[in-house]
Amino acid sequence: MQNVLEMKGISIEFPGVKALDNVDFSLRAGEIHSLLGENGAGKSTLIKCLTGVNRKDSGKIFLDGHEINPTDPGNAIDLGISTVFQEVNLCPNLSVAENIFAGRQPMKHGGINWREINSRASELMSRFHLDIDVTRPLSYYSTAIQQMTSIARAVDIQAKILILDEPTSSLDENEVQLLFDVMRDLRSQGMGIIFITHFLDQIYAVSDRMTILRNGHLIGTYNIDELTKFELVTKMVGKDMDVIFNLKRAEVADDSEFMLKAEHIGNASTINDISVSIKKGELLGFAGLLGSGRTETAQMLFGVNRISHGNITLEDHEIILKQPFDAIKFRIAFCPEDRKRDGIIGDLSIRENIMLAVQSREGFMKPMSHQEQVTLANKYIKLLGIATPDCEKKAGELSGGNQQKVILARWMAAEPKVLILDEPTRGIDIGAKAEIQRLMLEMCGSGVSVIFISSELDEIIRCSNRIVIMRDRAKVAEVDGANCTQNDILKIIAEGAA
Amino acid sequence: MKKQSVFSRLTNPKYIMVYATIGIFLIIYAFGAFLYGDKGFMTVRTFVNLFIDNAYFGISAVGMTMVLITGGIDLSVGAVASLTGMFIAYGTSVLNLHPLTCIFAALVMGVSLGLLMGWVIHYLKVPAFITTLTGMFFARGVCSLISRESIDIKHEFIDSLASWKIYLMKYVDGNWVRIKPIAFINFNVILFVIMIIIGTFILQKTRFGRNIYAIGGNEQSASLMGLPVGRTKILVYGFNGLCSVLAGISYALYVKSGWNLSLQGGELEVITCAVIGGTLLTGGVGYMIGTLFGVLLKSVIPALITFNGNLLSWWGKIATGLLLLLFICIQRFVVTSSKLKKA
Numbered sequence: 001m002q003n004v005l006e007m008k009g010i011s012i013e014f015p016g017v018k019a020l021d022n023v024d025f026s027l028r029a030g031e032i033h034s035l036l037g038e039n040g041a042g043k044s045t046l047i048k049c050l051t052g053v054n055r056k057d058s059g060k061i062f063l064d065g066h067e068i069n070p071t072d073p074g075n076a077i078d079l080g081i082s083t084v085f086q087e088v089n090l091c092p093n094l095s096v097a098e099n100i101f102a103g104r105q106p107m108k109h110g111g112i113n114w115r116e117i118n119s120r121a122s123e124l125m126s127r128f129h130l131d132i133d134v135t136r137p138l139s140y141y142s143t144a145i146q147q148m149t150s151i152a153r154a155v156d157i158q159a160k161i162l163i164l165d166e167p168t169s170s171l172d173e174n175e176v177q178l179l180f181d182v183m184r185d186l187r188s189q190g191m192g193i194i195f196i197t198h199f200l201d202q203i204y205a206v207s208d209r210m211t212i213l214r215n216g217h218l219i220g221t222y223n224i225d226e227l228t229k230f231e232l233v234t235k236m237v238g239k240d241m242d243v244i245f246n247l248k249r250a251e252v253a254d255d256s257e258f259m260l261k262a263e264h265i266g267n268a269s270t271i272n273d274i275s276v277s278i279k280k281g282e283l284l285g286f287a288g289l290l291g292s293g294r295t296e297t298a299q300m301l302f303g304v305n306r307i308s309h310g311n312i313t314l315e316d317h318e319i320i321l322k323q324p325f326d327a328i329k330f331r332i333a334f335c336p337e338d339r340k341r342d343g344i345i346g347d348l349s350i351r352e353n354i355m356l357a358v359q360s361r362e363g364f365m366k367p368m369s370h371q372e373q374v375t376l377a378n379k380y381i382k383l384l385g386i387a388t389p390d391c392e393k394k395a396g397e398l399s400g401g402n403q404q405k406v407i408l409a410r411w412m413a414a415e416p417k418v419l420i421l422d423e424p425t426r427g428i429d430i431g432a433k434a435e436i437q438r439l440m441l442e443m444c445g446s447g448v449s450v451i452f453i454s455s456e457l458d459e460i461i462r463c464s465n466r467i468v469i470m471r472d473r474a475k476v477a478e479v480d481g482a483n484c485t486q487n488d489i490l491k492i493i494a495e496g497a498a
Numbered sequence: 499m500k501k502q503s504v505f506s507r508l509t510n511p512k513y514i515m516v517y518a519t520i521g522i523f524l525i526i527y528a529f530g531a532f533l534y535g536d537k538g539f540m541t542v543r544t545f546v547n548l549f550i551d552n553a554y555f556g557i558s559a560v561g562m563t564m565v566l567i568t569g570g571i572d573l574s575v576g577a578v579a580s581l582t583g584m585f586i587a588y589g590t591s592v593l594n595l596h597p598l599t600c601i602f603a604a605l606v607m608g609v610s611l612g613l614l615m616g617w618v619i620h621y622l623k624v625p626a627f628i629t630t631l632t633g634m635f636f637a638r639g640v641c642s643l644i645s646r647e648s649i650d651i652k653h654e655f656i657d658s659l660a661s662w663k664i665y666l667m668k669y670v671d672g673n674w675v676r677i678k679p680i681a682f683i684n685f686n687v688i689l690f691v692i693m694i695i696i697g698t699f700i701l702q703k704t705r706f707g708r709n710i711y712a713i714g715g716n717e718q719s720a721s722l723m724g725l726p727v728g729r730t731k732i733l734v735y736g737f738n739g740l741c742s743v744l745a746g747i748s749y750a751l752y753v754k755s756g757w758n759l760s761l762q763g764g765e766l767e768v769i770t771c772a773v774i775g776g777t778l779l780t781g782g783v784g785y786m787i788g789t790l791f792g793v794l795l796k797s798v799i800p801a802l803i804t805f806n807g808n809l810l811s812w813w814g815k816i817a818t819g820l821l822l823l824l825f826i827c828i829q830r831f832v833v834t835s836s837k838l839k840k841a
Contacts, residue, residue: 053722074724089722091715093512093782094708102712103705103725111703137512153723 004029004160004192005050010059012045014397019045022059023218025211027161027192032183034203034224035196036236037213038401038429043196044086046213047163051076051083063160074103082159084150086166086196092139097121099138100153124152128178143170148179155182162186163194168202180206198429200229214238237431247437249482250444252282252465257315259449260332260418262301265310270296273310274475276468278418278449283440285464285481286453287489293473294453295337298420301451302334303327314417328360333411335404337422337453343407346396350388351377353395353406357414380409384439401432408439419443420451425459437463457486469493511832515776516788518828522821523795530798534805542666543681548797553686554579554748555764556793559771560697561741563789564734566772567701569714569781570619570626572735574633575742576764578608580757581637582746587649587756590656597655604743611637612739616732634765641758648757651750659685660751686748693744698786700737710734714781770818771796774825795821 005027012020020042027033035043048054050061052070061068063079070076073083090099097118098105105112106120121134128148138146147170154162164183168176183193183206195207203210204224212219212235219235227235261277271293278284286294299305301312303321311318314330321327327334336343345353354377359368368376377391384405388398395406404424411419421440425433437459440450454460460467464481469492477492530539538544549556558575565572582604589600611633618629663682667674701707709730712720721727745768750756775792777784799821800814 051722072724073722074726077724083722085722089716089719091712091719091723091782093715094711095512098708099723102708102720102723105705105708111699112705112708135507136510140511 002029003027004064006062007046007050008060008062010046010049010061011057012042012049012054013057019216020049020056021216023213023216025218026221027194028209029160029192030187030190031208032187032193032195032206034207034210035194035213036203036210036232037219038236038431041213041236041429042216043213044165045216047083047165047194047196051081051163077103077157077159080160081163082154082157082161083163084147084154084165084167086169090138090146090150090153093137095135096125096132096138096141096145096149097134099149100124100134100156102153104157120156121152124156125149127182128152128175144172144175147171148175151179151182155186159191161192161194163196165196166198167195168197168199176202200232203232204229212236233430236429247434247441247462249463250281250283250441250450250465252279256280256282258313259315260301261313263310263312265300265307265312267300267305267308270305271300271473275310276301276475278451279465280449281444281447282465283444283450283452283463283481285460285467286451286470287457287460287467288470288493290455292470292493294470295422296473297470298334298422298451298453301327301418302332302420304334325360328357328414331415331417332420333357333414333416333418334420335407335411335422335424337426344395344403346394348395349392350381350386350395350398350406351391354380354391354409354413357410376413377409380413383412384409385435401428401436404428404432404436405439408436412439412443416448418449418451420453422453423455424452425454425456433459457489461486461489512783513785514832515778515783515829516785516791518825519774519776519788519791519795522824523791523798526795526798526802530802530805534802537805538679539801539805541679541681542677543679544801546666546681546683546687548794548801549687549690550684551800552793552797553690554745554752555767555771555796556690556790557686557693557748558741558745558764558768559775559789559793560693560786561734561738562768563697563772563775563777563784563786564701564707564710565626565738566769566777566779567710567714567781567784568731568734569717570731570734571630571769571779572612572615572633572738573627573630573765574611574615574637575738575745575768576761576766577634577637577641578611578739578742579746579749579764580759580761581641582608582743583750583753583756583760584641584644584649584758585756586656586747586750587651588644590651590653591649597653601743601747604746605740608739608743608746609736610739612742613732613736615739616735619735620728620731638758644758645756646758648755651754651756656751656754660754684751686751689744689748693741694786694790697789701786706730706733711782714778714783716782767796770822774821776825778829779826 003026007025010020010023023046025046037043045054049056050070052072052075068079070079070081094102100121101117106116107113118134125132125134130145130148132141132145138149147167151167167179171179187193197203207224209221209223211221214236256279258277259280263275264273266272266274274297288294296305300307303324303326306322312321313319319330351373355373374391381388381391386402386405395403398406425436440452441463444450452460452463461481461484467479467481467489468475469477469479469489471493479488558579562572562575585604586597586600589595590597615629615633618624619626663684665676666681668677701710709720709725712725713727713730717727749761771792772784772789773779774795776788796818799817800811803809803811803814
């Protein structure tokens with residue numbers, strides 16, 4: 001088969017970091033090619049170079065044998081490179097139909113032909129088995145539909161190359177299968193597809209070849225049957241899997257005292273009645289589907305959602321949480337689910353991000369000197385292994401895993417008694433995941449009680465002492481982490497009782 | 499394709515703000531009709547006068563709506579309109595130029611200033627607020643440079659244009675007669691309506707217009723979708739400069755003079771019209787029809803106060819302030835509730 005795209009010797013340097021170092025990549029017409037690597041390995045940078053978001057420092061790109069230099073995403077689309085970016089990159093205020101056709105609306109009598117836009121959009125969405133009103137604004141629909149919309153847009157452009165950067169992160173199993181069908185369909189039409197995902201199963205399900213990057217270097221390109229999953233991960237991480245996940249559960253004596261106890265707490269709008277308790281140094285897992293009430297419970301314990309009944313005791317004293325500030329005062333810490341929106345302040349430096357919780361507890365009357373702040377920040381950068389040249393780099397410029405570590409550092413610096421982590425490992429790669437888990441367990445070892453919310457059951461089981469299982473905004477069971485399997489939990493989630 | 503019922507099309511959540519504006523306008527109008535119906539509040543003349551007395555704000559609000567939809571703001575419109583008046587007044591009275599020459603010069607000035615500000619905002623990444631504040635001081639400064647006295651505009655072309663009017667007629671017993679009390683529309687009203695129509699066409703029927711919405715929705719996304727963000731933003735400020743100049747011409751016809759301190763604070767009145775017309779200050783949402791009703795809503799309040807006769811005109815400002823507050827609250831509510839729905 002013929003190469004539709006060839007990238008040769010691509011290097012890109014950001015201040016302080018060599019993001020890509022002499023990377024070669026080729027894509028054949030009519031293949032699905034997975035691009036793999038940990039976060040920060042350079043996958044997104046390679047894509048951004050191809051789509052004209054980032055300029056390359058050296059190297060050449062050939063499309064159908066002609067050298068190209070995409071200057072901006074519009075230019076890349078004109079050249080025949082269509083992309084679904086990692087975050088949903090559409091306009092929430094425009095209708096679904098318009099998001100699909102923006103910039104290339106069909107015209108009639110000198111004006112936009114809305115009728116055609118809407119009918120063609122409806123057709124496209126029905127290809128994904130979505131029978132929705134395409135004239136409503138995008139913000140009206142769930143993230144999954146938004147993601148499908150951006151895929152529909154990229155597919156409809158009829159490009160030579162389609163790039164899918166983590167397109168499946170918010171899709172459910174059926175939607176993923178639909179997407180795969182569409183991808184196979186496009187492949188048979190001769191389109192070259194670059195597919196990026198951190199779900200290994202999906203790679204094996206759909207791709208023909210894969211290219212692995214690590215720390216900006218090319219590790220190699222392989223046919224899909226050349227590597228086992230295990231070998232693949234080893235190549236991605238550069239270490240053995242067993243070493244990475246050699247984690248030990250926190251040790252909690254049966255008679256150790258309770259750190260936090262919530263009894264029959266609830267409010268009218270979210271969860272009506274739930275009781276949870278956590279011991280000193282214990283790791284309590286929260287399992288359940290998205291929307292089962294895990295996050296809402298955590299938010300009640302942090303004072304984001306006010307409770308209208310029930311009581312919360314911290315070390316045998318009843319506490320009243322009216323707002324997150326109260327919780328911080330009682331040394332309860334909370335890392336929210338959406339780190340971009342609620343956690344990291346991208347325009348502040350790493351140091352400033354780490355200092356936020358400490359400063360807010362100390363009060364603004366007692367400012368810390370710059371030197372103290374730098375020392376503290378550097379301590380955590382070293383402790384958590386945050387990859388950065390110095391503590392003054394903007395947090396927004398870090399990779400996902402490193403951002404998560406900064407948030408963790410923020411709360412570790414605040415020396416919490418209870419740490420609530422809502423999906424701390426979402427969207428980060430295996431190596432960073434293992435590190436986050438190791439850090440959680442280390443904190444448990446130092447006597448902090450950790451509440452760990454995650455959609456990935458294997459990591460919940462690997463780390464938790466006890467697991468609370470949520471379903472339909474209520475707690476349905478509590479199981480021992482050491483003596484349960486994924487199937488046990490899945491069964492409870494599906495059937496609703498222990 | 500699933501055929502859409504008219505009902506589902508009308509209940510599309512994106513129209514909520516426009517409905518709120520039209521609804522509140524109708525309520526206030528009905529209120530006026532109830533209180534002062536016997537004094538002639540319900541006549542066509544009163545309604546048409548809303549247009550005549552506020553056409554210049556309305557013309558400027560057309561461009562402002564577009565600027566606000568991109569998520570920007572333009573504080574220079576009042577000063578640019580005032581400068582246009584100075585061009586016409588000084589040009590005709592002192593330099594003995596034909597008004598059309600002055601208008602042409604003003605158009606070149608207004609549009610290039612707009613384009614320049616757009617360029618600075620996009621490429622130098624200076625916040626729109628600061629850039630257009632600078633533009634405002636510049637234009638106001640040039641006004642005072644030309645003259646610090648008010649200059650009357652005395653030119654037959656301007657006189658004839660200002661006094662040109664079409665009387666509204668009705669058909670009685672086989673003859674067309676002027677309706678009583680006499681009502682007419684003038685050049686300003688026609689210009690206002692035409693600008694609203696042009697604005698609607700641009701926003702709803704051109705790619706340029708849709709790009710304006712996309713930029714206001716999420717500028718980064720718009721650029722990743724391959725839309726020409728820079729060009730669109732610069733042209734929007736250029737178009738707004740054009741609207742400012744047209745508003746200045748309209749105001750000059752209305753008061754027949756140029757004064758360096760005229761329309762001070764006019765930019766805020768224009769922004770108010772757009773906002774109570776349902777344009778979101780955060781960008782991405784707004785309709786010309788909303789802006790039209792925004793202008794009417796803002797002008798119906800002084801009309802009510804005039805009809806009352808006993809209230810001080812300052813009550814108008816207070817009422818406008820309350821109205822603005824109400825609309826910002828509604829906007830907040832709409833934005834938050836749509837977020838809640840998603841969660």
